[in-house]
Amino acid sequence: MMRQFELVETVKSYDGNVDEDALNRAYVFSMKAHGAQTRASGDPYFSHPLEVAGILTGLKLDGASIMTALLHDTVEDTDTSIEDIEQLFGKDVARLVDGVTKLSRLELQNEQSKHAENFRKLVLAMSEDIRVLLVKLADRLHNMQTLHYMRDPEKRKRIARETMEIYAPLAERIGMQSFKDELEDLAFRELNPEARESIVKRLEFLRERGGDLENRVSQELQYALDGEGVHAAVRGRTKTPYSIWRKMQVKNVGFEQLSDIMAYRVIVDTVSECYHALGVLHARYPVVPGRFKDYISTPKPNGYRSLHTGLIGPQRQRIEVQIRTLDMHEVAEYGVAAHWLYKQPSAEAETNGQGRSVDGRQYRWVRELLDILEHASNPEEFLEHTKMEMFQDQVFCFTPKGDLIALPRNSTPVDFAYAVHSEVGDTCVGAKVDGRMVPLKTTLKNGDQVEIVTSKAQTPSPDWEKFVVTGKARARIRRFVRQKEREQYLELGRQMLQKAFRQAGYDFTEKAVAGVLKRFKAENVGDIYVYVRRGDITAREVAYAVFPGSKESDKDRKVVPIQQRAKNKSGKREHAIPIRGLIPGMAVHYAHCCHPLPGERIVGIVTTGKGVTVHTIDCETLENFQDAPERWVDLAWEADETDEPYTGRLHVVVANEPGSLGDLSTVIGKNRANISNLKITNRSVDFFEMLVDVEVTDVKHLTNVMAALRASPVITSVDRARS
Structure with missing residues (x-):
C-alpha cells in the first residue's frame, strides 16, 4: 500500500497548489472509518480507496479528486454521512463523494432496476462534474483488477457484464483508451475465459x-x-x-x-x-x-x-x-x-483557440444522455436507450452549413434530425441527402450532407421506431406514442367504466373511482382508465371494488390475462410470435432460407393459404418478390424476454483431426447455445464442411457463438448459412 507521505508527495509533484493538510486528513479519516473492514482478498478495506487514489494520481488529477477517491466508500460502508464529509472537507469534495456513492440503499424491485437507477443517477452527477465519472471509473478498474477474489461466480459475471456494457463505453466516450482497454479485457477474462x-x-x-x-x-x-x-x-x-x-x-x-x-x-x-x-x-x-x-x-x-x-x-x-x-x-x-x-x-x-475546460456539459453525448433521461418512462428504458447510444460504431454526416453530426452506424435521416434538435426531429417530414430527396428510412453513410425538411403540422410517427437506431430518437418517439395512446385510453377507459357501472346498477362518478386508487396501485383516476382500456384490469373489477357489496360472478373471475400464452392440444405452451406488424390471427412461418433471428431487420411475405413468411431484410429470396410489393409486410421484433430458442444456421469448416467435433460442440455449449442439427456437406483429407443448426436467443447470441468458434484453433471458418 502507498503510504501517507508518498501519496501527498506524488500529488504535490504535479499540483503545487494542493491542500496538503486536507489531503492528510482525508487519508487518516478514511483509514479510521473503514477500521477493521476487509475485502474478499483478505486485504484491509482501506487498501481499495487508496489504490483508487493511486490510479488517479497517475492521471494527475487535482486534490479534490484524490480526496474523493479516499473517501468515496465511507458514506456507503461506514456510519459517515455526507454532512460529515462537507463539514470536514468542504462542499466540493462532499458533492463529488455523493455523486460517486454506489447508492446501495435504494429499495427497488429487482437487481436490474437497481442497476438502471444507479446508472441514471451517475449520469446526472457526471453532467454536473465530469470528475465524478473519473473517480467512478478508477473505482471500477480496481474492483475489476481484484474481481477474481470474489467467490460467487454469478456475481463476478454480473459485475463483468455491467463493466462491459456501461463503464468501458463511458471510458471510451471521454477518450480514456487505456482505461477502456483494461476494463474490457478484465471483463472478457471473466465472461469468456476460453x-x-x-x-x-x-x-x-x-x-x-x-x-x-x-x-x-x-x-x-x-x-x-x-x-x-x-x-x-x-x-x-x-x-x-x-x-x-x-x-x-x-x-x-x-x-x-x-x-x-x-x-x-x-x-x-x-x-x-x-x-x-x-x-x-x-x-x-x-x-x-x-x-x-x-x-x-x-x-x-x-x-x-x-x-x-x-x-x-x-x-x-x-x-x-x-x-x-x-x-x-x-x-x-x-x-x-x-x-x-x-x-x-x-x-x-x-x-x-481550444481551451481546456472540463465542464461535463461540454460533451455533446452527456447532453444526449440527459435528453434521453428526460423522455424515458423508467430507469430500465433509459438504460436500454443509453446502451444504444454508446455501443455502436459511428458515421459522420454534415448539415447544409457544414456542421459535423456524429451518429451510430445504420442511422437514418430521422436520427440525424433528432441529433440536430429534438424539435427538428418531431417536425421532420422529409430529407435531402447530397441534394436529393430520399426516404426517411435511408441508411446514412460517412460524408453525407443531410438537409431536413420540417413542417409545423408534423408529429412523430410510430413507424419511425421501426428503423431509428439512436437512443434519443427512440426515447422521443416512444414518449409521443405514450402520450397519444394515453389520451385515447383515457376516453375509452372512461366509457368502459361508465358502461360497467350502469350494468351493475350504479351511477358512475370519478370521486367513487378515486377511493380505490391504492387497491389498483394507481396515482390518479386517469391511470385507472388506462389500465381498464389496456386490459390490465376489467371495468367490472373496478365496479366491484367501489361497491364491495356486489358479488363478482364466476364468469368475471375467470377472465384470462391478455398476455397469457395459449396452450396447444397436447397441453404444451406454444411459442408466442414476438413480432410487431402482424395481422391478428394470421399464420406465421420463419423462412428456412435465411433463418431470421431477434435483433435482425425483418420483412414478411404473404402467401395465400399459408400466411406470412418472415425473412431477413437481406435475404436473396426476396428478389423473387420485387414485382409484387402488395405481398410485402413491414415487420419488426418485439422485446422477447422468454429465452425460447430460435435456430440459426452456420456453415462451418473444421480441421479433420481427432477431437475436432468435440471442440466444436464444447465451444457452442459453453456459449449457452445448443446444436439441434448437423449435416456434413463435404469431407476431404484435411477438412470437414458442415451445416450446423444452433439454438440461440437472438442474433447477438449467434454472433458471440460465431466469434467463439473462430477463436478455436480447429475451426477454419464460420459463416451464416444462406440456403
Missing part, C-alpha cells in the same frame, strides 16, 4: 515465431522517417485480446485474416509533421486500400485526433500506423483527464 486464452496462446505463438519482429519493424519505420528529416518517436504495441476478439466479430474473419493485430504509433511535434510523416510512409510502402482515416481534420466526438493508415510495411508485414502529436497522444490515452484544470493549455491548443 476464447481469451485461445487468443493469448495465438499471440504468444506469433511472438515466438516472429522473434524480435516488433522492434525490427519499429526500427525500420524510424529509419525511414529519420531519412526524410521527420523528427519522430515510433512505438509498437499489440492489441488486447478483447480488441482482437471484437475485430473477428465485426469483420466476420478469422484470426489469421486480421491485419492490425500490431499497431505502430508515430509521435511527432506538430500537426504539419503528421502529414509529412504520412507522405513519407505512403511513398515508401504500399498502402492497404480503404484503411486511411483522418481524425485530425475530423476528430471523433470524444476529442480523439490522429491519422490512421494501413501499410504493407517493413518485413512485408501488414500493419496499422497511427500518426499524432504528443498532445494528441495524451488525449488519446487519457481523454478528459489530459485536459485538467490546473494544467496550462498547450501551444497547439492555444494556436487552435
